Amino acid sequence: MEFNLVNAAESQIHATGGRMTTQRRMILQALIECADHPTAEEIYQKVREKNPALNLSTVYRTLRWLEEHGLVNARRFDDDPRLERFDPVVEQGEDHFHFRCKKCNQITEFDTPLIEVVKTQFVDCFGGKVENATLVFYGLCAECLNLT
Amino acid sequence: MEFNLVNAAESQIHATGGRMTTQRRMILQALIECADHPTAEEIYQKVREKNPALNLSTVYRTLRWLEEHGLVNARRFDDDPRLERFDPVVEQGEDHFHFRCKKCNQITEFDTPLIEVVKTQFVDCFGGKVENATLVFYGLCAECLNLT
DNA sequence: GTGACTATTGCAAATAATTTGCAATAAATT
DNA sequence: AATTTATTGCAAATTATTTGCAATAGTCAC
Ligand SMILES: [Mn+2]
Ligand SMILES: [Mn+2]
Ligand SMILES: [Zn+2]
Ligand SMILES: [Zn+2]
Numbered sequence: 001m002e003f004n005l006v007n008a009a010e011s012q013i014h015a016t017g018g019r020m021t022t023q024r025r026m027i028l029q030a031l032i033e034c035a036d037h038p039t040a041e042e043i044y045q046k047v048r049e050k051n052p053a054l055n056l057s058t059v060y061r062t063l064r065w066l067e068e069h070g071l072v073n074a075r076r077f078d079d080d081p082r083l084e085r086f087d088p089v090v091e092q093g094e095d096h097f098h099f100r101c102k103k104c105n106q107i108t109e110f111d112t113p114l115i116e117v118v119k120t121q122f123v124d125c126f127g128g129k130v131e132n133a134t135l136v137f138y139g140l141c142a143e144c145l146n147l148t
Numbered sequence: 149m150e151f152n153l154v155n156a157a158e159s160q161i162h163a164t165g166g167r168m169t170t171q172r173r174m175i176l177q178a179l180i181e182c183a184d185h186p187t188a189e190e191i192y193q194k195v196r197e198k199n200p201a202l203n204l205s206t207v208y209r210t211l212r213w214l215e216e217h218g219l220v221n222a223r224r225f226d227d228d229p230r231l232e233r234f235d236p237v238v239e240q241g242e243d244h245f246h247f248r249c250k251k252c253n254q255i256t257e258f259d260t261p262l263i264e265v266v267k268t269q270f271v272d273c274f275g276g277k278v279e280n281a282t283l284v285f286y287g288l289c290a291e292c293l294n295l296t
Numbered sequence: 297g298t299g300a301c302t303a304t305t306g307c308a309a310a311t312a313a314t315t316t317g318c319a320a321t322a323a324a325t326t
Numbered sequence: 327a328a329t330t331t332a333t334t335g336c337a338a339a340t341t342a343t344t345t346g347c348a349a350t351a352g353t354c355a356c
Contacts, residue, residue: 019303019352040343055306060343076224078282082314082342084229099270099278108274118260119285122247126256127290130247134226134284137267142275167323167332188314203335208314230313230343 005032005071005088012069026051027062037075037085037098037107077136080105095133101141108141153180153219153236160217174199175210185223185233185246185255225284228253243281249289256289 006028010020030046031038038046044059063086066072073087077100090096097115099108119130140148154176158168178194179186186194192207211234214220221235225248238244245263247256267278288296 014353017303021304021352023305053306057307057344058305061304064344074226074229076226076229078222078224081222081224081232084342099274099276101276102279110270110274112266112269114262114266114269115283118262118283121260121262122258122285126247126258128247128249128288128293130285130287131250132286134282134286135263135266136282137270137278138280138282139278140276145276162324165332169323169333171334201335205315205336206334209333212315232313 003089003091008092009066009069009071012071016069018065022051023047023054023058024062026054027059028066031063031072031086031088037087039083039085043086075134077107077138079138097133097135097137099137099139099141101144102138103140103144106141151237151239156240157214157217157219160219164217166213170199171195171202171206172210174202175207176214179211179220179234179236185235187231187233191234223282225255225286227286245281245283245285247285247287247289249292250286251288251292254289 006025009024009028012018013020013024026047027043030043034042034046040056040059040063043063044054044056047054047059063072063074066088067074067086070092071089073089075085075087075098076083077085077098079100079102095115096109096111099110100106101108115133115135119133122130154173157172157176160166161168161172174195175191178191182190182194188204188207188211191211192202192204195202195207211220211222214236215222215234218240219237221237223233223235223246224231225233225246227248227250243263244257244259247258248254249256263281263283267281270278
């Protein structure tokens with residue numbers, strides 16, 4: 001069974017007495033289609049092509065709702081630190097990590113089992129409990145490195 | 149020879165035709181004394197105890213200058229995402245990583261050689277070049293976990 | 297289907313962190 | 327001590343995000 005964000009959102013919404021609206025459907029769709037950690041503004045512009053009446057605050061409200069329900073993650077990258085970017089969840093409860101190219105700003109997603117090892121080492125050393133992790137690499141992507 | 153932020157700042161300032169002022173000295177001092185990733189506001193309040201005439205924009209300007217000269221790092225944590233926190237550099241050119249307790253907000257610094265391994269694996273897989281890394285763990289510190 | 301109920305929307309205004317222009321002040325250099 | 331100009335304090339601007347509120351539109355019961 002593969003995870004579908006629109007379906008997951010729809011059931012969550014109904015399960016909590018909410019309503020599935022045209023706006024929410026379009027915002028979800030744009031979020032999925034953008035597929036490279038769009039900002040609220042980028043989603044807003046994309047949906048506006050089809051629905052010029054949409055308001056930016058609706059975009060924010062929808063994204064916050066999705067975030068609170070574990071369906072998107074808000075992320076900030078150090079080289080653009082004021083701008084929140086939105087990352088739809090693909091596998092529920094699974095972290096994944098990011099590389100951001102300092103030149104073209106493209107984001108690459110990756111995963112590694114070693115972070116679990118680092119978590120364990122951290123807990124062995126300091127105690128406590130690690131629930132989640134953010135790992136971001138900054139550098140030059142393969143393409144930008146070649147142009148140097 | 150151990151690294152001293154105030155001295156490093158002073159020579160950088162003079163090397164670039166800048167001036168060492170009372171404000172800058174006090175801001176640097178507060179940054180070092182706070183020692184737990186203070187915000188601009190926290191530094192501002194601390195310095196104001198001694199120098200009530202200080203202005204918040206001076207704090208920001210000084211911190212930005214230090215950042216541009218590689219003497220502090222600005223950091224944001226996901227659970228307080230709008231607030232910039234400032235982290236004085238201790239060993240130049242060395243990354244270090246953070247754990248933040250979701251309950252008491254205390255930050256623990258740590259390091260691990262495994263991140264270098266992850267960088268290498270990333271480059272083997274995707275190409276390009278990784279220049280620096282941000283790793284943050286979120287969870288409960290030893291103390292907060294015990295109170296549960 | 298129609299109407300009633302209320303969650304959601306659009307709009308405009310508020311917030312909050314950080315930045316900026318400018319005239320006054322004070323380090324550094326002579 | 328006088329000169330030069332980097333830095334400061336202040337007030338206003340900026341920018342991303344949030345919020346109050348009246349109008350709109352999903353949903354559910356009939
Ligand atoms: Mn992602
Ligand atoms: Mn640190
Ligand atoms: Zn690139
Ligand atoms: Zn704690």
